[in-house]
Amino acid sequence: xxxxxxxxxxxxxxxxxxxxxxxxxxxxxxxxxxxxxxxxxxxxxxxxxxxxxxxxxxxxxxxxxxxxxxxxxxxxxxxxxxxxxxxxxxxxxxxxxxxxxxxxxxxxxxxxxxxxxxxxxxxxxxxxxxxxxxxxxxxxxxxxxxxxxxxxxxxxxxxxxxxxxxxxxxxxxxxxxxxxxxxxxxxxxxxxxxxxxxxxxxxxxxxxxxxxxxxxxxxxxxxxxxxxxxxxxxxxxxxxxxxxxxxxxxxxxxxxxxxxxxxxxxxxxxxxxxxxxxxxxxxxxxxxxxxxxxxxxxxxxxxxxxxxxxxxxxxxxxxxxxxxxxxxxxxxxxxxxxxxxxxxxxxxxxxxxxxxxxxxxxxxxxxxxxxxxxxxxxxxxxxxxxxxxxxxxxxxxxxxxxxxxxxxxxxxxxxxxxxxxxxxxxxxxxxxxxxxxxxxxxx
Amino acid sequence: xxxxxxxxxxxxxxxxxxxxxxxxxxxxxxxxxxxxxxxxxxxxxxxxxxxxxxxxxxxxxxxxxxxxxxxxxxxxxxxxxxxxxxxxxxxxxxxxxxxxxxxxxxx
Numbered sequence: 001x002x003x004x005x006x007x008x009x010x011x012x013x014x015x016x017x018x019x020x021x022x023x024x025x026x027x028x029x030x031x032x033x034x035x036x037x038x039x040x041x042x043x044x045x046x047x048x049x050x051x052x053x054x055x056x057x058x059x060x061x062x063x064x065x066x067x068x069x070x071x072x073x074x075x076x077x078x079x080x081x082x083x084x085x086x087x088x089x090x091x092x093x094x095x096x097x098x099x100x101x102x103x104x105x106x107x108x109x110x111x112x113x114x115x116x117x118x119x120x121x122x123x124x125x126x127x128x129x130x131x132x133x134x135x136x137x138x139x140x141x142x143x144x145x146x147x148x149x150x151x152x153x154x155x156x157x158x159x160x161x162x163x164x165x166x167x168x169x170x171x172x173x174x175x176x177x178x179x180x181x182x183x184x185x186x187x188x189x190x191x192x193x194x195x196x197x198x199x200x201x202x203x204x205x206x207x208x209x210x211x212x213x214x215x216x217x218x219x220x221x222x223x224x225x226x227x228x229x230x231x232x233x234x235x236x237x238x239x240x241x242x243x244x245x246x247x248x249x250x251x252x253x254x255x256x257x258x259x260x261x262x263x264x265x266x267x268x269x270x271x272x273x274x275x276x277x278x279x280x281x282x283x284x285x286x287x288x289x290x291x292x293x294x295x296x297x298x299x300x301x302x303x304x305x306x307x308x309x310x311x312x313x314x315x316x317x318x319x320x321x322x323x324x325x326x327x328x329x330x331x332x333x334x335x336x337x338x339x340x341x342x343x344x345x346x347x348x349x350x351x352x353x354x355x356x357x358x359x360x361x362x363x364x365x366x367x368x369x370x371x372x373x374x375x376x377x378x379x380x381x382x383x384x385x386x387x388x389x390x391x392x393x394x395x396x397x398x399x400x401x402x403x404x405x406x407x408x409x410x411x412x413x414x415x416x417x418x419x420x421x422x423x424x425x426x427x428x429x430x431x432x433x434x435x436x437x438x439x440x441x442x443x
Numbered sequence: 444x445x446x447x448x449x450x451x452x453x454x455x456x457x458x459x460x461x462x463x464x465x466x467x468x469x470x471x472x473x474x475x476x477x478x479x480x481x482x483x484x485x486x487x488x489x490x491x492x493x494x495x496x497x498x499x500x501x502x503x504x505x506x507x508x509x510x511x512x513x514x515x516x517x518x519x520x521x522x523x524x525x526x527x528x529x530x531x532x533x534x535x536x537x538x539x540x541x542x543x544x545x546x547x548x549x550x
Contacts, residue, residue, distance in 0.1 A: 005455035012462055161446050167459075168452035208481055208491065213474045218467065225463040363505045364518055367498035369491075371477040440517065 002182050003173025004166055010174065010183040018184075018389060019191040019220040021381045022345060023198050024366060024374065025352040027215025030202025032365045032440050036295035037061075037196045040203075044355050048429045052422030053347045057196045058295050059417060060340040062311065064195065065288045066319035067332040069119070071249075072281040073111035073323065077101060078253060079274040087257050087270055094257040098249075105324055112323035116316040119285050123293055123308045127204050131286045138279040142226065145276030149269050150232040156263075159236030165245055166235045181397040184390065185338040190227050191220045194345030196291040203294065210371040226280065233273065237263075249326055252277070289315070331406075338397075339410035342390055343417065353383035365440070484536055492529045495537035499525055499547075506550060523549040 030036075033043040041054035081087060087094070101107060122130045153159055173179045188194050198215055205211070234256065238245055241259045245251070260270035292311035297304050322329040352361055359379040366374050401407040448456070484491045494502060499522065506518050526547045529535060535544070 005452055008455055008459060012459065016462070160448060163456065164446060164448045164452055167456040168449050169455055208485065208493070210474060210478065213470055213477075218470050218474060221463050221467045221470070225467045228459055228463050360505070360512070360514060363498075363501050364514060364521065367494060367501070368521065369481075369493050370495075370498075371474050373495055373497055 002179045003170040003176070005169030006171055006173040007179055007183055008167065009169060010180060011187055014183055014187040014389075015191065015220060015224055017381070018345075018386050019187050019193050019224075020216050021378055022193045022349055022386055023191060023219050024212045024216030024378070025358070025361070025382050026193060026196075026198040026348050027202035027205070027211045027219070028361055028366050029348065029352060030199040031205045031209070031211055031215075032361075034203050034440070036200055036203060036298050037291060038295050039298050040199055041351060044351060049422045049426040051429065052418075052425035053351070054295075055421040055425055056347055056417050057194070057199075057344040058292055059421060060194070060336060060344040061196050061288060061291045062315050062318065063332065063336045063340055065285065065292075065315040067322035067329045067336070068281070068285060068288065069115045069315060069319045070108065070112050070323040070329060072115045072119075072278070072285050073108065074101075074249065074253060075274060075278045075281050076114065077107070077111055078257070079271075079278050082260075082267075082270045082274045085267060088261045088267060092261065094254045097257070098254050102249075102326055108323045109320060112319055113316065115285070116312050118282070119289050120308050120312040122286055123289060123312070124305055126304065127201075127290070131290060134286065135283045138283045142276045142279035142283075143229070145272040145279070146226070146229045146233050149273045149276070150229060150236075152263065152265075152269055153233060153235075153237035153240065156237060156240035158240040158242070162235030162237070162239035162245075163232075165239060166231050177393075177396045177400040180393045181338055184342060184393045188341045188345055189337050191223050192287070193220070194341045194343075194348060195288060196295075196344070196348075197287045199348065200291045200294045201287070208369045210369060211366055212374050213371040334406060335410055335413050339394075339414050340417065342394060343414045346387060346390060349382055349386050353387065358382035481536060484532075484534060488532045488534065490528050490532060491536040492532065492539070493521065493525045496539055496543055503550070519550050 029040045033040045035043055037057045038051050038054035042051050045051075045053075086092065086097075122134055124130065125133070153162075192198060198219060202211065202215055205215075234251065235245065237259050238251070238255055241262060243255050243258065245255075256273065257270070260266040260273070263269055289308075289311055292314070293304070293307045296302055296310055297307040300307070302310060322332055352358055358381075359376070361382075362374055362376075362378050366378070398407055398411060481491055502518060502522050506515060506522060509515055509518075512518075526549050529539060529544050529547060
């Protein structure tokens with residue numbers, strides 16, 4: 001939809017230029033301060049308005065999860081029907097099935113609530129006993145299930161056309177601002193940069209743990225590797241059955257569902273696909289929600305259980321419109337994915353690059369117990385290159401879409417979030433004059 | 444709509460596979476073996492040094508060039524801690540040789 005291989009070339013460049021070094025910076029921030037998002041900002045800038053910059057990251061994170069949760073809910077529903085064999089009944093119509101499901105407020109909001117319960121339940125057990133215990137078998141299982149479906153899809157006659165659609169570059173898209181903003185959004189969305197996840201997980205790392213390789217490179221390329229696997233899983237099968245390559249929910253919940261009944265052993269392939277898809281979305285949901293939970297627990301007097309209820313409750317409530325209307329979900333995705341996420345990323349990287357100073361951060365802490373040595377090339381990438389590239393892409397997008405109401409809304413979202421969060425934290429911390437702690441662990 | 448994978452399409456696809464899958468596998472293999480080695484050394488000798496020779500020399504240079512930096516104290520503490528550990532342990536984690544270690548002095 002964005003130039004096939006041309007989009008992927010831009011995406012790959014942004015992955016290595018922005019996401020890999022950016023995730024190293026984000027993970028460093030968490031490990032050094034041993035704090036969640038707001039605590040990390042407080043450690044270097046003191047209490048008050050500056051904590052509002054951390055609050056921006058938390059709000060963007062909750063906003064993202066509010067429309068991500070309904071996607072998990074859809075996956076649960078389709079997995080259940082894959083188990084029941086609904087897609088293989090005579091006269092089954094995937095379009096009508098999707099319309100009936102997405103048009104039923106009781107079902108979509110009910111399943112959205114179920115997702116809240118399932119995510120909240122695991123998070124009650126914490127990082128090691130909750131998230132780690134679930135994710136360490138879910139991710140390998142995800143790779144196995146998607147690989148099995150991809151191999152099946154690639155062996156179908158006509159599969160090559162799907163690969164041609166995904167990988168043949170249409171070079172004219174390289175100069176289109178929409179391709180660049182979409183690639184930037186995708187690079188941030190798929191790697192988790194700017195979500196606060198790397199920062200939060202980093203805050204649980206020990207002093208002897210490595211940051212650059214595990215927190216930076218593997219997080220970025222590992223997440224994207226699953227995305228590449230998904231390309232091999234979806235497009236060959238879609239083209240092999242002569243379907244139009246659609247996007248988003250329609251591609252997964254209508255096009256693919258119509259394919260499985262025609263495949264030999266379709267029941268198994270459909271089951272594996274939705275199982276893998278659920279593993280991917282559910283494990284991400286746990287990581288996303290943990291950002292808010294860690295922060296709320298640190299910054300308030302709430303216990304972990306109360307923090308889980310507060311954060312899950314916040315995105316559950318905020319997510320009801322997205323669960324109810326896929327149009328609203330698409331709007332939220334456009335706003336938070338393309339504008340909220342770059343804003344949150346900029347907040348984190350400006351803190352590391354300019355407030356802490358990237359050179360100081362690298363020499364003092366990034367290379368501390370690291371599995372690979374990170375050289376001085378990293379310093380200007382964090383300080384100048386990433387902010388410049390991101391501001392340029394966003395500026396280019398705004399300049400070429402100035403009359404598009406969505407661009408104006410995106411700009412308003414970024415300005416509103418920043419100003420509102422800063423003022424709110426200034427108000428909450430009024431009268432307090434605590435200085436930055438500067439030391440590791442914030443003490 | 445394109446029907447076959449063009450030469451450029453092949454290049455993009457193979458570049459994606461190498462830049463993502465191959466890099467992930469190599470990086471995972473490296474980090475798992477390094478973290479195992481760290482755990483093994485910590486169990487055996489109680490501690491490991493925290494900087495490689497290149498990283499420690501860079502830290503020393505930074506400390507010397509930034510006498511008034513607010514983070515200098517933390518940097519000196521980390522430098523001295525690493526030197527002390529290197530002199531105490533039998534087997535370093537990074538590629539330190541005996542002469543490099545004996546030349547080190549605390550700040």
